[in-house]
Amino acid sequence: KISRYRNFPMVPRVIFGRGSFDQLGEILMPKRRHSEAPFIFLVDDVFEGTPFASRIPLIFNDQVIFVSADEEPKTVQVDALVGRIKREFNELPSGIVGIGGGTLLDLAKAVSICLTNTGSSCDYQGWDLVRKPSVYHVGIPTISGTGAEVSRTTVLLGPEKKLGINSDHTTFDQVILDPDLTKGVSKEQWFYTGMDCFIHCIESLNGTYLNAFSQSYGEKALELCKEVYLGDLSLADSRDKLMMASWHGGMSIAYSQVGIAHAMSYGLSYLLGVKHGIGNCMVFQHLEEFYPKGVALFNQMMQKQKVQLPTGICSDLTDSDYKTMISVSLGMEPLWENALGKSWRDIATWKKLKSIYSRI
Ligand code: NAD
Ligand code: ZN
Numbered sequence: 001k002i003s004r005y006r007n008f009p010m011v012p013r014v015i016f017g018r019g020s021f022d023q024l025g026e027i028l029m030p031k032r033r034h035s036e037a038p039f040i041f042l043v044d045d046v047f048e049g050t051p052f053a054s055r056i057p058l059i060f061n062d063q064v065i066f067v068s069a070d071e072e073p074k075t076v077q078v079d080a081l082v083g084r085i086k087r088e089f090n091e092l093p094s095g096i097v098g099i100g101g102g103t104l105l106d107l108a109k110a111v112s113i114c115l116t117n118t119g120s121s122c123d124y125q126g127w128d129l130v131r132k133p134s135v136y137h138v139g140i141p142t143i144s145g146t147g148a149e150v151s152r153t154t155v156l157l158g159p160e161k162k163l164g165i166n167s168d169h170t171t172f173d174q175v176i177l178d179p180d181l182t183k184g185v186s187k188e189q190w191f192y193t194g195m196d197c198f199i200h201c202i203e204s205l206n207g208t209y210l211n212a213f214s215q216s217y218g219e220k221a222l223e224l225c226k227e228v229y230l231g232d233l234s235l236a237d238s239r240d241k242l243m244m245a246s247w248h249g250g251m252s253i254a255y256s257q258v259g260i261a262h263a264m265s266y267g268l269s270y271l272l273g274v275k276h277g278i279g280n281c282m283v284f285q286h287l288e289e290f291y292p293k294g295v296a297l298f299n300q301m302m303q304k305q306k307v308q309l310p311t312g313i314c315s316d317l318t319d320s321d322y323k324t325m326i327s328v329s330l331g332m333e334p335l336w337e338n339a340l341g342k343s344w345r346d347i348a349t350w351k352k353l354k355s356i357y358s359r360i
Contacts (some may be wrong), residue, residue, distance in 0.1 A: 008254060009168045011139075011150055014175045016243075018236070021140065021178040025057030028095065031136050035060045037094040040085055042108050044069050044100030044142060046184070056099075061089070069103035072275060075158040078110040078121040085115065092116070095136035095173075101193060102146035102155075102276065105139045109154035109170050112137035121165065122158040130167035139172040142181040144242040145193035145277065147200060147250020149175050155276075162270055162328075177247070179239035191229075191307045192277035194242055195298070197249040198225040199280050202294035203259030204252045207338040211255060218252035221245045229301040259339035260290055260348075263332040264356065267325035272313065282309055282360050290339065314360045326353045 015023060028039055038061045045066040047053045056064060065081070085093060092115060098108025112134040114121050124130050139149045148154075152171045153164035185193075201222040204214050224245035228238050265279035274282070281298075288295040302308075317325075330336070330353070336344040 006255070008152055009171045011172050011175050013173065014177060016177040018180045018240075019178060020176055021055065021181060024097075024138075024140070024176060025059075027174060027176070028057065028097075028138070032060075032094045033091075036089075037091040038062045038089060039095050039097055040065060040093050040111075041097045041099060042067055042081070042104055042111065044104045047099070047142075052181070063088075067100075067104060067107060069101055071103075071273065072269070073103055073107045073110065073154070073156050075110075075120060075122040075125070075156050078107060078114055078156065081107070081111050082114045082121075085111070093135055095138060097138040097140065099140045099142060101141065101143040102148040102196075105141060105146070105148040105172075106154040106156065108137055108139060109134075109148075109172070110156060110165060113154075113165060113167070113169055121156060122160075124165045124167070125156060125158050125161065125163040127166045128168070130165065130169045132169070134169045136173050138174040138176065140176045140178070140181065141243070141246070143185045143189065143193050144179075144182055144239075144246040145195070145197040145249075147197065147246050147253065149177070150247055150250035151254060157270075162266060177243050179236070179243045182239050182243065187305070188307060189277070190242075191301075191305055192275075192281055194225065194228065194245075194277075195281050195284070195301075196277045197221060197242070197246050198229070198298070198301070199261050199284055199294075200249040200253050200258060201225065202284075202291050202297075203261060203339065204249075204256045206291055206294065207256055207259055208341045209256040209338045214252045214254075214256035217248045218256075221248035221252055224248065226297070230297075230304055257334050257338035259335055260287055263329045263335040263339075264325075264353065266332055267329035267357070268313070268360070270328045271317075271321055271325045274313070278309070282313060283356070285309065286356050286359050311360075314357050317357075322354055322357060325357060326350055329353060 041064045048066045096112040098105045116132045153166045155164045201218045204218045224241045261284040264283040268274040268279045
């Protein structure tokens, strides 16, 4: 029997505020099982050697592992990290702390699951395949937009597919939202990752899966995105608001689904390794026939922020490349159904997708 309504987990504890990162040590203390069970900090390597890195509250045999976010997380990378932690310590860690953007947050979630669930992380890509509770894990975003800090998934590129580990054990046990941590983000990256949130809102609010739960979060997140990208906020207020927009945007899609930009961006990512935020933008700009108001707003934001997107990405692709991208994209059935309704196949034709991709 399939339950009609999903009973999904939320992050049980969250702390918000500029400088709140400095409470991390006191938050972790009661979660330390004993001195041999370390905390492992998976940290974006942009912070290696910075003053911020020296604020990580290390004690006993805690370890910091710096990880590059140049490429999106892979199942082999998760398996290697889990293997390394198991080899180096006799005890299971007290917890895993992920510090960085969506890449590091997703790695931390996946590692915490695979420390207690045997086999490869690719065995758990899908829906509700995780059997045992993960180890305690904390998410600390340093860039805002993906909503990975609230979601019950961790998106991984596996040997055969790019797919999330969607489970009740994926969600963080604790999140620290310290907007000051996002200070060093470049203008372009701030735009691309922030637009991921904006696109979550547009796709959720214009989807057929929309309900009052998703709408309430989506509308708030959209309002915050407009303030950040079209208003004239101080930098500090803008960082605060984008962090909350990301949170609400993530909550909005939890109970609905994303749409066409995400479905097509997955194809780009699979074939060309284009990253999530920028890939969504590259597709979304060409979706005016599906999201007219959203695309108009997007163009206004690009103009105001003076951001330009790369062009000609698909100009040299072969027919077989298009075939791969289109079939990966059309494989994301729930996204298409949310966007276009049950008869989505009549609209999202092979020809339609090829014509959109070829403009990127
Ligand atoms: P990211 O983690 O890939 O980081 C983007 C860039 O910003 C990197 O170069 C990183 O080093 C840099 N960066 C991060 N914080 C910084 C800081 N404070 N100062 C300077 N540089 C900083 O970017 P993202 O857009 O947050 O995450 C994308 C990933 O998130 C993708 O792998 C995507 O699949 C995943 N994602 C997951 C979910 C989910 O629900 N789990 C949702 C959306 C996206
Ligand atoms: Zn997204």
